[in-house]
Amino acid sequence: MDAMWKEQSKNALSEAERQPPAHAYSGRSVRVHPGRVGEAIRNLDLTLARNRVRYYLRLQQRHEKRGEKLRRLKSERWRKQFANEVRKKVQLVTKIRSRGA
Incomplete structure (x- = not known):
């Protein structure tokens, strides 16, 4: 796994891009800049929609x-x-x- 990350990050620009995700929810995190909370919420909403998180959450609420x-x-x-x-x-x-x- 580490070899894969090293191979993929050879052309990375910064140290932050070279690090593997910290945990499973890293891909669903959004950076919040001061005074721009609404924009961060919209970005998070788009990410959740793209990952179909709400859809799978609704499916798991009851046994199928x-x-x-x-x-x-x-x-x-x-x-x-x-x-x-x-x-x-x-x-x-x-x-x-x-x-x-």
């Missing part, structure tokens, strides 16, 4: 039966695949329109 979990995961996979296909179609249409068709 195995069948329900499998159904949910299947639905999530389908939605992700569908969104990807729609995205590809939209890109294709935009590409065709930009050619002047």
Whole structure:
């Protein structure tokens, strides 16, 4: 693990960037500058949304039966695949329109 960090941090600019995360919650920390608490809260909110922390917290509040979990995961996979296909179609249409068709 240490060798991996050393390899990745050869081109790092500062000593702080060369250190591995202190603990599991380091990636969800936000630096708060004096008088800019609102900005820090927004940054933390974006980080939590990007990491889907609230989503997983909501899932862990109650036990989920195995069948329900499998159904949910299947639905999530389908939605992700569908969104990807729609995205590809939209890109294709935009590409065709930009050619002047």
